[in-house]
Amino acid sequence: MVAAGLWLLIVCLSQRNYWSQNVATVERVQIVHQQTVQDQYHNQDTQITQRLTLRLLTGKYRHRYLVRDNTYYQSQANTNQYRVGCHLILSNNHSLRHLTIISPKRDGILLILLGIVLISLLGLLKIHGLRAVLSAVLNCGLFAGLLIIATQWHNQHILFLTILLTLLVTPLTLILIFGYSRQTLISVGATWLSTFFAVIVSTIILQLSNNQGIHYETLNYGIQPFQWIFLAETLLGVLGACMDETTDITASVYQLLQEQPQITKHQLFTSGMHVGREIIGPLINILFYLFLAELIPIIILYLRNGNTLQFSLSRTLTLGYTQTVISAIGIVLAVPLTAFLAASLLRSKNL
Amino acid sequence: MIWLTVTLFILLVLVAGRKGINIFISLGGSFFALMAVMMLIADEFNPLVVGILFAVGLVFLAIYPNTSNGHIRQSALASSLLVLLGLLAITLVAVHFSFSQGFSIEDTDEIEQFLLPIGISFPQIQVVVLLFSALGAVAEASIAISSGVWEIILYQPQISDQQLLHAGLEIGRKNIATALNTLLFGFFGSYLTLGLWLIQLHYTPVTILNNAILGSAVLELLLGILGVIAVAFLTNYYIIWQRHHDKSLKADK
Numbered sequence: 001m002v003a004a005g006l007w008l009l010i011v012c013l014s015q016r017n018y019w020s021q022n023v024a025t026v027e028r029v030q031i032v033h034q035q036t037v038q039d040q041y042h043n044q045d046t047q048i049t050q051r052l053t054l055r056l057l058t059g060k061y062r063h064r065y066l067v068r069d070n071t072y073y074q075s076q077a078n079t080n081q082y083r084v085g086c087h088l089i090l091s092n093n094h095s096l097r098h099l100t101i102i103s104p105k106r107d108g109i110l111l112i113l114l115g116i117v118l119i120s121l122l123g124l125l126k127i128h129g130l131r132a133v134l135s136a137v138l139n140c141g142l143f144a145g146l147l148i149i150a151t152q153w154h155n156q157h158i159l160f161l162t163i164l165l166t167l168l169v170t171p172l173t174l175i176l177i178f179g180y181s182r183q184t185l186i187s188v189g190a191t192w193l194s195t196f197f198a199v200i201v202s203t204i205i206l207q208l209s210n211n212q213g214i215h216y217e218t219l220n221y222g223i224q225p226f227q228w229i230f231l232a233e234t235l236l237g238v239l240g241a242c243m244d245e246t247t248d249i250t251a252s253v254y255q256l257l258q259e260q261p262q263i264t265k266h267q268l269f270t271s272g273m274h275v276g277r278e279i280i281g282p283l284i285n286i287l288f289y290l291f292l293a294e295l296i297p298i299i300i301l302y303l304r305n306g307n308t309l310q311f312s313l314s315r316t317l318t319l320g321y322t323q324t325v326i327s328a329i330g331i332v333l334a335v336p337l338t339a340f341l342a343a344s345l346l347r348s349k350n351l
Numbered sequence: 352m353i354w355l356t357v358t359l360f361i362l363l364v365l366v367a368g369r370k371g372i373n374i375f376i377s378l379g380g381s382f383f384a385l386m387a388v389m390m391l392i393a394d395e396f397n398p399l400v401v402g403i404l405f406a407v408g409l410v411f412l413a414i415y416p417n418t419s420n421g422h423i424r425q426s427a428l429a430s431s432l433l434v435l436l437g438l439l440a441i442t443l444v445a446v447h448f449s450f451s452q453g454f455s456i457e458d459t460d461e462i463e464q465f466l467l468p469i470g471i472s473f474p475q476i477q478v479v480v481l482l483f484s485a486l487g488a489v490a491e492a493s494i495a496i497s498s499g500v501w502e503i504i505l506y507q508p509q510i511s512d513q514q515l516l517h518a519g520l521e522i523g524r525k526n527i528a529t530a531l532n533t534l535l536f537g538f539f540g541s542y543l544t545l546g547l548w549l550i551q552l553h554y555t556p557v558t559i560l561n562n563a564i565l566g567s568a569v570l571e572l573l574l575g576i577l578g579v580i581a582v583a584f585l586t587n588y589y590i591i592w593q594r595h596h597d598k599s600l601k602a603d604k
Contacts (some may be wrong), residue, residue, distance in 0.1 A: 004556050006534040017556040045468035070543040078452040079468040090559060092458055102558075106566040109448040120580050132528040136535055147546040172463040173578055177430045177528045199447040202355060209354045222458060233543045239479050240536025246497075251525075277367040280492050281374040281417040283533070286487035288378060289409070290537050290571075293483035296392070297453060301462065303393035306544075309386070318352060321545045323540070328378075331391050332362045332371075347439060 002130065003122035007115045014107060018058060022090035022099060024066075026082050028053035032069065041306045046074040052082055052101075054090075061096050068101055077301070080104055128177075135176040139169055155225065162232035166195060166239055174243060183254050186345050189244040190338035195238045197337070198330030199231065206322075214318045234323045238330035241283050245331060246338045249276050251344040265343050272339025280335060286327045291320045373416040377443045388479070398472060402479030406435060406486060413490040418498070426497040426593055430551050431490050438489075438578050444482045446530050448551065451570055452477035453517035457548065477567070484571045485589040488530055489578040495526050504594070519590065523583030530579045538572045 033049040049071045056064050072079035082088065087105035092099075121129040141161035146165050150158045172186045179186050206214070252275045253268055295316055302312035363371030384405055389399045410431050418424040446452060453473035454462050497520040504513065510518075545568070549559055559565065 010554040014556075014560055017560065021557050023563045039466045039468070040443040041466070041469075043466065045470040047468065059403070075467075075469055075471050077469065078455065078458075078462075080450045085428070086568070089557065093555065103561050103563070104450040106449050106451065106561045106563065108568055109445050110566060111575070113570070115443065117573055117576050120577070124580065124584070125527060128524045128528060132531050135528075136531060139535055139539075143546075147543075147550055166424065167527060169444065173532055177532075192361075201358070205354050205358055214352060219458065219544060221544055229544060229547070233540045235540075236536050236543065237540030240533040240540075243536075244533045246530055270443075278417070279491075279495065280363075280490035281369065281370075281377070282413065282487070284378065285381070285413045286373065286491050286533060287537055288381060289487035290412075290484045290541065291481045292382065294508055294541065296385075296389055296480050296483070297473065298461070300393045300476065301387045301465055301467070301469065303389065303452075304471065305465045322352055322355060324558070325352075325359050328359050329362060331357070332359065332366050335366050 003119045006122075006133075007111075007118050010114065011111055014111065020059075020063065020092070022056060022059045023089050023105060024051050024054035024056045024090055026084050026088065027055050027065070029082065029084055037073075041304060043304055048072055048074065048081070050082065054088065056090070057087070059092075061099075064096060064100065066096060068099075068296050070101060078116050099169060116137065118169065127306055131177050135173045136283045138172060138176070138201065142169060155229065158225075158232050159228040159235075166235055170239070170243065174247065180249060183250050184247075184347065186341050187243070187246040187250045187338070188259050190250070190334060190341050191239070191242045193341075194242050194330055194334035194337050195235065195244070198238050198326055198333055201233055202234075202326040202329060202332075203231070214322055216319070218315055219319060230319060230323070234326050237287060237323055238327045241287060241327060241331050241333050245276065245279055245334050248279055249338040250342045250346070253339070255347055257328045257346055265347070268343035269339050269347070272342050273335060276335030276339060287324050287327050323348070370416075377412050381409060384409060384412065392476065392479075395471065398475035398479050402475075402482060406479075406482050407432065409483070409486055410435065410490060414489065414494060420501070422593070422597075423494070423497045423501050423525055426501070426586055426590045427490070427493040430497070430582055430589045431493045432485040433589075434578055434582045434585055435486065436492075437581060438485055439482060439572060441577070442478050442574060444571055445574070446481070447472050447475045449457070449566055449570060451563055451567035453563075456581055457545075457562070458566060481571055481574055484593060485575045485578040488575045489582050492523075492526050492530055492579045493582045493586050496523055496583055497590060500587065500590050506591075508570050511595070516587055516591060519587040520584070523587060527579055527583050531576055534572055534575045534579075538568060542568050559586075586594065
């Protein structure tokens with residue numbers, strides 16, 4: 001119920017924007033021209049022009065028909081093949097004759113998937129799911145706030161703002177999900193320590209090696225200032241994984257302490273380390289696969305345009321690789337840090 | 352970069368010993384596997400076929416070095432592979448309707464030097480991208496849950512299916528909540544520049560909602576979360592099935 005309501009609210013809020021936008025649906029598709037093209041690298045592709053009969057769904061031309069041509073390549077790298085039933089966004093001109101296609105309407109399927117995710121989270125996980133969703137919503141809000149404030153200041157204080165966000169988000173998220181307890185406080189402390197420690201250690205290593213092999217200028221969209229934004233991105237990437245890990249370690253050390261109250265501090269530390277060792281591999285994998293998967297399209301484009309693999313990698317991979325390795329270092333460092341904090345602080349009566 | 356990699360290796364060995372070496376080797380293996388995927392697709396092998404074959408390989412690579420016994424390994428592998436199969440179906444539909452493949456206007460700086468009609472299907476490449484980015488999270492959740500549930504079976508061999516399911520789902524819930532955050536912050540980290548850029552361009556809400564890169568990023572996030580939720584439940588049911596069908600377990604009783 002709550003899930004369905006929340007979803008409907010999101011759908012309404014997002015679809016409200018379309019009242020003043022010309023949206024059309026494709027009623028008929030006809031191929032009017034087709035030709036094979038080849039470039040100097042012997043890439044062969046087909047260029048197709050399709051004639052679309054569109055029916056407007058919104059705006060003052062509602063229910064009127066119009067015909068537009070759309071040219072695309074079979075490979076669809078930056079062009080789209082439209083099919084009957086697609087929704088398209090049109091420009092907001094005053095005359096029907098000048099309306100042009102801007103882009104396909106992409107948010108429909110995203111909203112459906114979001115609905116499935118929300119309903120399964122809240123339906124299957126009940127109160128835990130609600131807490132997880134709340135923390136996700138809160139984090140998204142804070143992140144959006146960070147973006148807006150940072151842009152206002154022309155990205156100058158982006159790292160400072162991200163550090164502030166890190167300090168704020170860690171306790172908020174962990175307390176929302178796991179409730180307020182000493183266990184949670186220790187996780188918060190351990191997350192802070194390992195996140196910052198990883199970033200600081202890595203910055204020192206990078207400085208000592210003079211940023212060798214790193215092309216900061218390849219940062220997406222050429223946004224300035226490279227280095228600070230790069231560090232801010234890295235900080236955020238490490239944070240999520242560290243939260244996951246520190247809560248796992250503290251939870252199991254706590255459980256052990258409950259079962260065997262007489263256990264020594266050293267044994268607690270060892271057991272924390274043991275749990276940590278089990279989870280670092282899979283956690284590093286998550287970030288590693290995320291980073292590598294995103295590179296696939298651009299590297300294929302480089303390769304098909306007659307570049308060597310080595311050159312393609314040097315232009316696309318260095319920043320993501322550095323970030324992922326820094327995150328991995330954070331994940332590894334968090335194990336002894338958390339095990340130590342949990343072993344020494346969990347038992348003492350006052351914190 | 353080299354020094355950071357060396358530092359990571361040293362830390363892995365210091366913290367996890369032999370296991371650390373295994374983790375490092377499996378990361379190297381994944382890296383070369385992904386390079387192979389890119390080169391094979393660039394050599395005009397079908398992206399979907401290459402992607403699916405390597406996804407299966409990567410699941411093994413992610414799960415083998417991180418699981419210690421056969422039962423845990425089997426349930427983690429089986430449930431991850433099943434979930435990825437389901438995700439593949441959803442991804443095919445989602446890419447078809449979201450037009451999130453390839454590059455968009457915001458990428459112009461990066462791609463203007465290139466010829467884009469390269470004769471390889473970008474929608475299919477997008478399916479592979481989405482599948483691979485969910486893979487890590489799915490594997491992590493399946494390992495965590497099957498280790499947890501098998502540990503319960505180890506300590507209480509006589510536990511009933513109902514109680515086991517209850518305890519297992521409890522582990523699953525915790526895991527979903529934390530995995531959600533790992534994915535969310537991974538997403539924040541990857542798309543901080545995109546966010547700054549979108550705001551600087553003063554886009555209207557409609558343009559932002561229909562932006563190809565943002566759409567693709569949100570799709571990635573949602574599919575990852577969906578994969579983790581699915582695997583949390585499937586692993587539990589699979590282990591119960593495994594308990595009833597595995598001969599070596601019956602012999603133990």
